[in-house]
Amino acid sequence: MRAALDAARAGSPTQADAEVLFAARGADLDELLEVASRMRDEGLERRGTPGVITYSKKVFIPVTKLCRDRCHYCIFVETPGGLARNHEPTYLSREEILDIAREGAALGCKEALFTLGDRPEDRWKQARAWLDEHGYASTIDYLRDMAQAVLEETGLLPHMNPGVMSWAELQTLRPVAPSMGMMLETTATRLWSEKGGVHYGSPDKDPALRLRVIDDAGRSRVPFTTGVLLGIGETDAERAEALFEIRRSHETFGHVQETIVQNFRAKPRTAMQNEADLALQEYIAAVAVARVVMGPDATIQAPPNLTDQQELDLLVRAGIDDWGGVSPLTPDHVNPERPWPHLDDLATLTRSTGYELRERLTAHPQYLTERDEWIDPRVWEHVDALVDPETHLADESASVVGRPWSPSPAVAARTTPRSHAASTHVDPAVRDALDAVAQAGPELDDAGFVALLSARGEQLDELSALADARRRTAVGDAISVVVNRNLDTGAVIRDPRLLESLTAEAVELGASEVCLQGPVPADAPAESYLEIPRRIKAVAPDLHLHAFRPAEVLDASRRLGLSLDETVAALRDAGVDTMPGTGARILDDDVRSLLGGGAETTVEQWVASITAAHRAGVRTTSTMVFGHVETLAQRVAHLRMLASIQDRTGGFTEFIPMPYVPWEALPAVAARVPDGPSTDDERALHAVARLMLAGRIDHVQAAWTKLGTATAQRVLVGGADDLGGVLLDGDVDPLAGAEAHRQLTLEHVSRLAAELGRPVRLRRTDYSDALAPTGRAVGTEAA
Numbered sequence: 192m193r194a195a196l197d198a199a200r201a202g203s204p205t206q207a208d209a210e211v212l213f214a215a216r217g218a219d220l221d222e223l224l225e226v227a228s229r230m231r232d233e234g235l236e237r238r239g240t241p242g243v244i245t246y247s248k249k250v251f252i253p254v255t256k257l258c259r260d261r262c263h264y265c266i267f268v269e270t271p272g273g274l275a276r277n278h279e280p281t282y283l284s285r286e287e288i289l290d291i292a293r294e295g296a297a298l299g300c301k302e303a304l305f306t307l308g309d310r311p312e313d314r315w316k317q318a319r320a321w322l323d324e325h326g327y328a329s330t331i332d333y334l335r336d337m338a339q340a341v342l343e344e345t346g347l348l349p350h351m352n353p354g355v356m357s358w359a360e361l362q363t364l365r366p367v368a369p370s371m372g373m374m375l376e377t378t379a380t381r382l383w384s385e386k387g388g389v390h391y392g393s394p395d396k397d398p399a400l401r402l403r404v405i406d407d408a409g410r411s412r413v414p415f416t417t418g419v420l421l422g423i424g425e426t427d428a429e430r431a432e433a434l435f436e437i438r439r440s441h442e443t444f445g446h447v448q449e450t451i452v453q454n455f456r457a458k459p460r461t462a463m464q465n466e467a468d469l470a471l472q473e474y475i476a477a478v479a480v481a482r483v484v485m486g487p488d489a490t491i492q493a494p495p496n497l498t499d500q501q502e503l504d505l506l507v508r509a510g511i512d513d514w515g516g517v518s519p520l521t522p523d524h525v526n527p528e529r530p531w532p533h534l535d536d537l538a539t540l541t542r543s544t545g546y547e548l549r550e551r552l553t554a555h556p557q558y559l560t561e562r563d564e565w566i567d568p569r570v571w572e573h574v575d576a577l578v579d580p581e582t583h584l585a586d587e588s589a590s591v592v593g594r595p596w597s598p599s600p601a602v603a604a605r606t607t608p609r610s611h612a613a614s615t616h617v618d619p620a621v622r623d624a625l626d627a628v629a630q631a632g633p634e635l636d637d638a639g640f641v642a643l644l645s646a647r648g649e650q651l652d653e654l655s656a657l658a659d660a661r662r663r664t665a666v667g668d669a670i671s672v673v674v675n676r677n678l679d680t681g682a683v684i685r686d687p688r689l690l691e692s693l694t695a696e697a698v699e700l701g702a703s704e705v706c707l708q709g710p711v712p713a714d715a716p717a718e719s720y721l722e723i724p725r726r727i728k729a730v731a732p733d734l735h736l737h738a739f740r741p742a743e744v745l746d747a748s749r750r751l752g753l754s755l756d757e758t759v760a761a762l763r764d765a766g767v768d769t770m771p772g773t774g775a776r777i778l779d780d781d782v783r784s785l786l787g788g789g790a791e792t793t794v795e796q797w798v799a800s801i802t803a804a805h806r807a808g809v810r811t812t813s814t815m816v817f818g819h820v821e822t823l824a825q826r827v828a829h830l831r832m833l834a835s836i837q838d839r840t841g842g843f844t845e846f847i848p849m850p851y852v853p854w855e856a857l858p859a860v861a862a863r864v865p866d867g868p869s870t871d872d873e874r875a876l877h878a879v880a881r882l883m884l885a886g887r888i889d890h891v892q893a894a895w896t897k898l899g900t901a902t903a904q905r906v907l908v909g910g911a912d913d914l915g916g917v918l919l920d921g922d923v924d925p926l927a928g929a930e931a932h933r934q935l936t937l938e939h940v941s942r943l944a945a946e947l948g949r950p951v952r953l954r955r956t957d958y959s960d961a962l963a964p965t966g967r968a969v970g971t972e973a974a
């Protein structure tokens with residue numbers, strides 16, 4: 192205990208320290224509280240809000256109480272029979288939802304908390320029937336529509352808490368909600384997998400699945416609320432593990448805006464009705480442990496209705512800086528027997544502990560100051576209307592009224608007033624380059640293109656518009672997409688039957704392409720490079736095979752003892768149709784060695800294998816990874832090099848700009864370069880690529896797995912024309928592809944295009960038209 196307290200004081204408790212600290216009592220607990228308090232104060236000081244404890248004035252909207260899970264502690268969940276007995280609806284109607292939100296707005300509430308059961312349509316035919324009757328494919332689709340209605344009709348900001356969300360569902364909800372959340376609850380898998388555990392029989396409570404949702408929210412740049420639920424059968428070691436998992440995800444993605452430490456309250460009529468509530472000392476210690484694990488810059492939230500009022504001061508001593516959502520109107524439907532304290536009482540109580548109660552918005556200040564990255568442009572205007580521009584907390588005097596919601600992120604971004612400085616920022620070099628490129632197109636000199644890459648504000652909008660016009664002339668208005676699946680070369684070699692079943696499934700799902708990623712492992716025969724394509728073609732002769740990057744072509748050439756030309760010809764004859772031109776990074780050897788730690792192919796090698804492919808009649812994509820250590824001039828030089836290869840070979844099908852993503856980089860690189868490029872940078876690069884490559888490479892792809900779908904849409908109206916592949920996961924082995932879990936459905940693609948007022952074109956890998964797939968799963972998302 193002594194060592195653990197010292198480690199906490201020094202700001203570096205290990206997971207083992209944390210485990211010990213949960214048991215602090217008496218003088219040890221006093222010391223822990225003091226350390227946690229000090230840490231919280233240090234963080235508040237750094238954020239410029241010393242002595243402030245926040246809350247969000249909210250209404251609670253229980254959209255549906257049906258749920259496919261059956262958590263033993265939950266009193267919120269209902270069966271269709273139970274709903275009928277209570278005269279409660281299957282889903283709250285649009286009018287019921289708007290009534291709650293309107294009444295909340297009148298009381299000054301600024302958050303609409305949508306909390307509901309997980310995917311009820313998968314378990315209850317009544318839920319499925321209700322959605323069908325109202326024209327919704329899923330609960331999540333209904334939720335998106337209702338959040339949009341709340342924004343338009345009332346101005347409240349939605350916070351989404353619908354349980355487990357897929358990557359695509361996160362993308363679906365992001366345009367209507369500045370923040371979302373899902374409690375991790377616990378990492379104790381046994382509570383889920385073993386009979387008798389509180390999560391037994393609840394598919395959405397698999398800790399591995401929940402951790403993936405939390406990570407996916409980070410990848411999607413969604414300000415995210417999560418936390419632990421204590422007292423449901425977990426041990427101190429498991430509590431420590433859960434907190435460290437939340438910390439790990441936040442250290443990777445930077446998105447955990449608050450960590451809730453929620454104490455289980457025993458409920459009547461649940462399987463756990465006879466379990467004791469968590470003892471006060473134990474709970475207080477756990478809150479303090481959460482603070483010392485998450486650190487001074489984190490927000491630690493404890494709900495003020497789950498602890499008795501006369502004991503709330505202990506939570507403040509334990510290091511919280513937030514009370515979460517508090518409602519002057521609606522009950523906490525998850526804990527309906529525990530009313531929230533009156534806001535005046537909460538303010539008085541907070542003041543008596545030496546702190547000031549202040550209202551915040553559903554997204555926390557640090558995410559609102561970087562709204563381009565964290566907040567979808569479609570809710571900027573709604574957020575701007577309620578935020579205090581100094582503190583980025585709530586403007587408590589703002590009037591909460593509905594505002595129009597534009598389906599297009601590009602339109603929303605253009606029409607939301609920018610700060611004065613941003614919109615009037617005029618760079619004379621950019622002005623000259625814009626004028627020149629409008630005349631000269633790709634003939635503009637390098638310095639001109641470098642200037643364009645730094646365009647911002649209205650000048651960036653002008654650049655995007657120029658590129659958009661050039662795109663329209665080159666390829667028309669359709670947004671193209673290919674139905675494909677990724678396969679990991681190593682995975683299909685390790686399991687000898689996987690390749691055939693994944694290929695057959697791809698055909699059945701309606702894919703026109705499979706893409707093999709990664710090298711043949713060193714301990715497998717080099718001939719696998721030829722055998723895998725042959726086996727794929729034996730199962731599916733019409734499937735397009737997109738396989739082997741330059742790094743793999745080089746590896747195959749070395750191991751097969753063939754020249755590059757011979758290698759490519761052999762791969763082609765074995766069934767390879769086209770090759771991914773990935774691994775180009777920035778075509779500059781200094782930059783490459785900085786990024787790859789020496790393991791990277793050289794520029795010469797990359798170019799040699801690409802041009803060998805082109806000579807053999809095998810077309811390739813071309814790529815770039817930007818926004819790390821390279822200069823703007825190096826970006827321009829990279830594009831020039833691709834253009835000159837294309838002038839010689841004509842072998843590139845498209846250009847795919849990929850923003851640098853720190854969490855996919857080598858740890859040493861991520862430590863050096865902790866952030867990816869800004870959205871402005873991404874828009875400028877796509878526009879410049881379109882202008883520089885005009886007449887040479889017709890297609891510029893929006894890499895949605897890396898950009899996120901909102902930024903993908905913005906670059907699709909700023910030079911790009913293609914969405915790449917939908918990346919089906921399938922059911923046989925959903926983890927078989929490198930970008931597993933990040934899949935688009937064709938429905939989702941249609942919606943993204945429709946929001947931009949553009950048609951979709953299904954293409955094959957070579958950009959010829961593809962037949963509409965008849966596959967069973969392309970239109971719907973695998974659950």
Ligand SMILES: O=c1nc2n(C[C@H](O)[C@H](O)[C@H](O)CO)c3cc(O)ccc3cc-2c(=O)[nH]1
Pocket residue numbers: 247249251302304350351352371372373374416417449451515516517523524525526552553554
């Ligand atoms: O009233 C409640 N609000 C809950 N909230 C909402 C929370 O009070 C606020 O809405 C957030 O702090 C955002 O402002 C949650 C939000 C999440 O993202 C995840 C879990 C919860 C849990 C609860 C809860 O049990 N009761």
Ligand SMILES: C[C@H]1O[C@@H](n2cnc3c(N)ncnc32)[C@H](O)[C@@H]1O
Pocket residue numbers: 264265266306373374376420453454455456457458525526
């Ligand atoms: C909204 C959040 O509330 C938590 N939750 C659900 N039931 C209870 C309960 N009886 N006591 C405390 N928290 C609960 C879950 O973790 C859920 O994610």
Ligand code: SF4
Pocket residue numbers: 258259260261262265266267268307308309354393395
């Ligand atoms: S806690 Fe959430 S997932 Fe579990 S039964 Fe209740 S509503 Fe469903």
